[in-house]
Amino acid sequence: MKQLFTAEIIERLVHEDGQTALVLGQDDIVTPLARDRARELGLTLVYPGDEDSAIPPWSAAHHSPAPERAAPSASESEAEAGVENLEAKIRAAVVKVLGLSEPAPPPRAQPRPTHVDGRTVRLAPFPFDIGRPEMDVRLADVITSDHGSPMAAGFMTLHKGQFPWHLDYDEIEYVIEGELHIITDQGTIVGLPGDVIFIPKGSAIQFATPSWAKFLYVTYPADWA
Numbered sequence: 001m002k003q004l005f006t007a008e009i010i011e012r013l014v015h016e017d018g019q020t021a022l023v024l025g026q027d028d029i030v031t032p033l034a035r036d037r038a039r040e041l042g043l044t045l046v047y048p049g050d051e052d053s054a055i056p057p058w059s060a061a062h063h064s065p066a067p068e069r070a071a072p073s074a075s076e077s078e079a080e081a082g083v084e085n086l087e088a089k090i091r092a093a094v095v096k097v098l099g100l101s102e103p104a105p106p107p108r109a110q111p112r113p114t115h116v117d118g119r120t121v122r123l124a125p126f127p128f129d130i131g132r133p134e135m136d137v138r139l140a141d142v143i144t145s146d147h148g149s150p151m152a153a154g155f156m157t158l159h160k161g162q163f164p165w166h167l168d169y170d171e172i173e174y175v176i177e178g179e180l181h182i183i184t185d186q187g188t189i190v191g192l193p194g195d196v197i198f199i200p201k202g203s204a205i206q207f208a209t210p211s212w213a214k215f216l217y218v219t220y221p222a223d224w225a
Contacts, residue, residue: 114149138156158213176193
């Protein structure tokens, strides 16, 4: 029997049933929002069949995220930072003793075009406390200054509700799914899928949605925080 899986069903399977994987039939339907929630909650969507064969493009499993590389441990990061600091101190001491001038830093490499597969991006909880946990605000930066870009870009999602925000940077939103509201002193801007919204630096706004919204944001400068 064909089944329809919504975001609410996905959340119930994870939070109430404790499932980590969901086997789907070929005729089952998974809404775009449900796929997003599955990725965010770590629920793997798979179809039955030959596991050695390629996942068919119609399968929701085709959109499952790529495996993440393990991040370096805190001790490894601290050790690397210690070595770099020691090298810098030794270099500075040698320059001072020999009366040499400090060499100019090497020029930065020319930035190259960067491709991001949006289907593999996993959104993390919003790193700022907005006092609205029920909105489950999530985001992921996909382009940063580490790419040599003066602008940053990423994805953001939020559920029903609103929260205040002040922008010390310029930002553009491209609405992908749902309905995004930007509330200002002059009124409310309603963004639907395909709409583009510009928010100038210095704006005091409310991010809001009557149900759900997913959008791409672009900020300038990249290092605004």
